Amino acid sequence: MNELFDITIIGGGPAGLYSAFYSGLREMKTKIIESQDTLGGKVRIYPEKRIWDVGGLKPILAQEFCENLIEQGLTFNPTVCLNQKVETIDKDENLFVITTEDGNRHYTKAVILANGGGIITPQKLEVEGAQKYELKNLHYTVGRLERFRGRHVLISGGGNTAVDWAVELMYVAKSVTVIYRKEELSAHEAQVKKLQENGVNIILNAKITCLHPNEEKDCIDAVEIAVNGSHQRVEVDDVLINHGYQRESSVSFTPGLEPKKQGEYFESTGKGALSTEGLFAAGDNIVYDGKVYLLLGAFQDAVNAVNSAKQYIDPSSYPSGMVSSHNEVFKARNEKLIREQHGVPILSESV
Structure with a gap:
């Protein structure tokens, strides 16, 4: 059988990349499937547009923001599949089977849909x-x-x-x-x-x-x-x-598996869960009371979706990830950064 992942994220834009980061933080084996030939999503459409409304960041060009977002999303080395358009999502007992246009089959315990409005093509x-x-x-x-x-x-x-x-x-x-x-x-x-x-x-x-x-x-x-x-x-x-843009949905489901929708949007609980058990979503493709359709909203959606997926996979797990300042997964990385800051030799290149 093909390699099994804890979480497979469909979409490599802001919601998908932050989902990958947070999934790694929660120590889950993660894969990203992106239909385009590069990560970044819609942010790449406006490379020299200034972004002002992300907390803790000074005004930043979209291109630079995108590069930082990709670097962060790849922190825990998720498997990344580019140029792979998802055709169907099926379920085989407790595992999801994602089939892409090239015939590849991807096996995963949970799925996060982070594909926004789908594949965007200019009119x-x-x-x-x-x-x-x-x-x-x-x-x-x-x-x-x-x-x-x-x-x-x-x-x-x-x-x-x-x-x-x-x-x-x-x-x-x-x-x-x-x-x-x-x-x-x-x-x-x-x-x-x-x-x-x-x-x-x-x-x-x-x-x-x-x-x-x-x-x-x-x-x-x-x-x-x-x-x-x-x-x-x-x-x-x-x-x-x-x-304007033509939007082509990059996801279809086998009968009985498709989550409930309101128009073009998936109905979410607000905690990232969809009506189909094991399917979660983050970003511009969902609707719930209080949903914010901005970058900061996509990041919150990503955290909620990952935390919900973590508990779906392991019901005994803690409902949320530990803050980075106390999280063991950053201990060695923080040590490396501190040594680099003070010019002290790095003991190991394993981080």
Whole structure:
């Protein structure tokens, strides 16, 4: 039989990574299965966005936060399976059997679903020839802001993500134009106000109808937009598209095993447990009274899910993990850090 794990976590974003950390802290054999080719989840969509609302952290770029989160999540060396999309979850007596798209079968005592809204794929621009420029100057996410310095940028979209991009880019781009198909932007008022106060060109009731290429440079030279029945040409260096995301659930269950749901969300007890015994969840895929859909909420969900899973596996275990300052699993690691701090030779490399 394949190797057996105590906990298998589906999803390698913030909720999944903190679940892996806390599962290791509670001395359980842990595996992460992630459908993408890297860990980090949705945080990777906005690498240069500043995160302010995580307790104990100064404002930090999402990219740096993501790197720290991954390092923390791998503290206790969980097994990590990347590029493996989960197809089904089944149960064989007291063990769960997770089958991935490549045919691999993973055996585990408990499962934590930390896959958020599922696999996220940007909605593509439905204009003839658009795909040709995706590796040129047509973008569906913002990587490095510096890439857009001194350039004329057009952003299509009016939700929070599109407007957040516009706010970030107005400090580095030569010009920013935002077009949106509706009568007003749907983003947070404070961000919209920033655009207005800084003279960002906002065109409403508008959509891209045609891309005009620069044949010599093989890139987009201008876009044609329809505005209230008329057409307008806008010269551009870069086009950013944020028309939302397609969400594909990466988990299905054999008959009788699927937990109860409210719409797209799994019903949770608030302690991470789902209606199917042995299944737990953390992050944006669950609903319960008092649920917080922020990073800090994902971390609390992770702790609750792991503690509940621990007691499911071992009913005699303590209901929560010991704080790190008194936890034996950190004793050797703390010793190593103290020795490094004071320049004292490290006695063993086993930590």
